[in-house]
Amino acid sequence: MRSEEINPNDPMFLVSRNLDGELTGAEQSRLAKLLSESPEMRREAEKYCELNEALKSFGCSMPDVDFGDFSDRVRQSLGSSEDDAQLVEVDQAIQSWASKPVVFDEERFTAGVLEQIGESRSSTSRSRSILFRIGMPFAAAAAVALVWIGGFRNEHQPRRVADVQIGGIERVATHISHGNTRLASVVSFDRTPVETDRSTRSGGISLSFVGSLRAELTSSEVAPPL
Amino acid sequence: MAKATDATAQMEVDDVVLARDGDAEAFSRLVRSYQRRAVSVAYRLLSNIEDATDVAQDAFVRAYRNLGQLEDPTRFGPWLMRVVSNLSLNYRRSRAAKKAYSLDELAGDGTEGDGGIDRLESKADLNVSPQSEELHAAISAGMERLPDKQRLALILFSVEGMAQKEVAEILECSVELVKWNVFQARKKLREMLDSFL
Numbered sequence: 529m530r531s532e533e534i535n536p537n538d539p540m541f542l543v544s545r546n547l548d549g550e551l552t553g554a555e556q557s558r559l560a561k562l563l564s565e566s567p568e569m570r571r572e573a574e575k576y577c578e579l580n581e582a583l584k585s586f587g588c589s590m591p592d593v594d595f596g597d598f599s600d601r602v603r604q605s606l607g608s609s610e611d612d613a614q615l616v617e618v619d620q621a622i623q624s625w626a627s628k629p630v631v632f633d634e635e636r637f638t639a640g641v642l643e644q645i646g647e648s649r650s651s652t653s654r655s656r657s658i659l660f661r662i663g664m665p666f667a668a669a670a671a672v673a674l675v676w677i678g679g680f681r682n683e684h685q686p687r688r689v690a691d692v693q694i695g696g697i698e699r700v701a702t703h704i705s706h707g708n709t710r711l712a713s714v715v716s717f718d719r720t721p722v723e724t725d726r727s728t729r730s731g732g733i734s735l736s737f738v739g740s741l742r743a744e745l746t747s748s749e750v751a752p753p754l
Numbered sequence: 755m756a757k758a759t760d761a762t763a764q765m766e767v768d769d770v771v772l773a774r775d776g777d778a779e780a781f782s783r784l785v786r787s788y789q790r791r792a793v794s795v796a797y798r799l800l801s802n803i804e805d806a807t808d809v810a811q812d813a814f815v816r817a818y819r820n821l822g823q824l825e826d827p828t829r830f831g832p833w834l835m836r837v838v839s840n841l842s843l844n845y846r847r848s849r850a851a852k853k854a855y856s857l858d859e860l861a862g863d864g865t866e867g868d869g870g871i872d873r874l875e876s877k878a879d880l881n882v883s884p885q886s887e888e889l890h891a892a893i894s895a896g897m898e899r900l901p902d903k904q905r906l907a908l909i910l911f912s913v914e915g916m917a918q919k920e921v922a923e924i925l926e927c928s929v930e931l932v933k934w935n936v937f938q939a940r941k942k943l944r945e946m947l948d949s950f951l
Contacts, residue, residue, distance in 0.1 A: 534934040544937035548911075548918075572944075578951045579944050580912065585886065586893045587913035591803040593793055598807070599785040602814045603778060 543573045547580050763828070770827035773818065781818050788831065789814075791914065792838045798909040799842035800849075801894045809845050813838040832923040835910070839924060843902055889950050896946040900939050903927070907935035908943075 535541065542559045545551055551559060563570045766787065772780035792813060797806035817834050824833050897905050903925060910921040911932065922929045944951065 534930060538937075540941060541934070541937050544940055545933060548933075548936075550933070575944055575951045576940060579940060579947065582889055582893060582947075582950070583908070583912045586890050587798075587915070589890050590794060590797055593790075593803060593807060595786075595789050595793075598789045598793075598811070599782045602785050602811050602818075603782055605811060605815045606778060606781075606818055 539569060540572065540576070543569075543576050546573075547576060766830065767827045770821065770824070770830045774821040774824070774827075781814075784830065785814050788834055792834065795835060795838050795909065795914060796842045798897070798913055799839065799905070800846060801898070805845065805849070806842075809841050810838060813841050816841070829923065832920050835916075835920075836924045836926070839906055839910075843906075889947070892947055892950055893943065896943045899946065900942055904935045904939035904942070907932050908939035911936050912940075 539559075539562050542551065542555060542562070546556070546559055563573060766784065769777075769780040769783050773784060789810065792810040793803075793806050796809045796813070797803055800806050800809065813834065817837050820837075824830060897909070900908070906925060907921060910916045910924060911918060916924075918929045918932050922932045925932060925935075927935075
């Protein structure tokens with residue numbers, strides 16, 4: 529309905545507005561005059577008045593509602609929407625993924641480590657010499673570490689193979705001083721082997737899991753005479 | 755008294771801002787403040803208390819999710835009532851469509867137009883007896899036959915006792931148009947309830 533359809537001169541509109549106490553002095557005078565001149569309009573005005581009272585009474589009638597838990601129900605609805613349900617599913621999936629025991633093919637892992645070591649061994653004679661010297665203890669350390677990692681897995685879970693792949697081995701530091709060689713390498717995994725900062729040692733090599741996606745291997749031993 | 759009202763209004767604005775930032779407890783306080791009015795308005799529009807509580811609950815949930823669209827936190831009340839009103843009217847339409855379909859099915863002719871709704875809400879059905887309970891039932895049935903804006907204006911202003919300015923905000927129209935719609939609704943109801951008045 530557009531505002532231009534409003535007819536402010538409709539006499540009954542005056543009656544309606546009078547019920548709401550909105551008439552100006554001039555409008556009240558005009559209405560009084562109209563009512564005094566028309567018994568029919570006076571009867572209608574009385575009916576409007578009755579209707580208004582009935583509407584007020586109608587407004588007081590309402591079935592009992594238990595509002596005690598209404599806000600709780602609204603709150604529950606906020607937490608059970610489709611969107612939220614999807615988020616909950618994602619969250620559960622992440623939790624499930626995170627709690628999945630890390631079980632992998634230890635032999636393959638060790639072989640991969642050795643293979644990577646073999647490749648880097650050929651790069652320089654010096655590194656070949658060092659890597660050759662540490663190769664075996666390194667592999668042993670890796671094997672020990674893998675056994676040690678296996679200790680973290682849930683014993684009730686069936687063992688599965690090849691969940692973890694070696695992403696690569698990168699030598700990050702070699703330091704020689706006073707006849708001692710320290711070598712640090714990083715073994716990258718395609719997923720978290722274990723979240724811990726524990727370390728293990730074997731044959732002069734320590735293997736520390738320092739982050740979620742890498743393990744750092746360090747070797748400390750007397751360098752061979754050059 | 756005015757200071758207390760101002761403080762209450764400020765607390766409500768604070769709760770709206772907090773709720774907009776995801777504070778569910780702040781929103782719970784808003785729910786408790788407006789739940790009676792929301793259910794009442796929905797009930798006046800739906801004439802069924804179970805439907806009314808469901809729609810009001812849905813309105814609060816939608817309001818929470820769309821609080822970011824409320825530019826002025828001081829206008830939460832009218833904004834919420836607009837959500838309640840719109841959802842109630844939508845619910846009425848879908849319910850009426852189902853009802854009409856069902857009655858048409860019962861009639862077996864499958865035609866549209868003079869469906870069962872009109873038969874149920876005929877003037878003869880309203881003229882039961884001049885008892886107040888029946889009068890309320892007749893008012894409720896009469897309300898059903900009013901155009902949406904007139905019905906809403908009458909319910910919000912005459913039944914729920916809201917200020918015309920607030921009703922205008924809810925209906926998104928001028929105060930003058932609210933007055934006119936209230937008048938038109940009264941005029942039609944007056945005719946429909948002739949035997950009661």
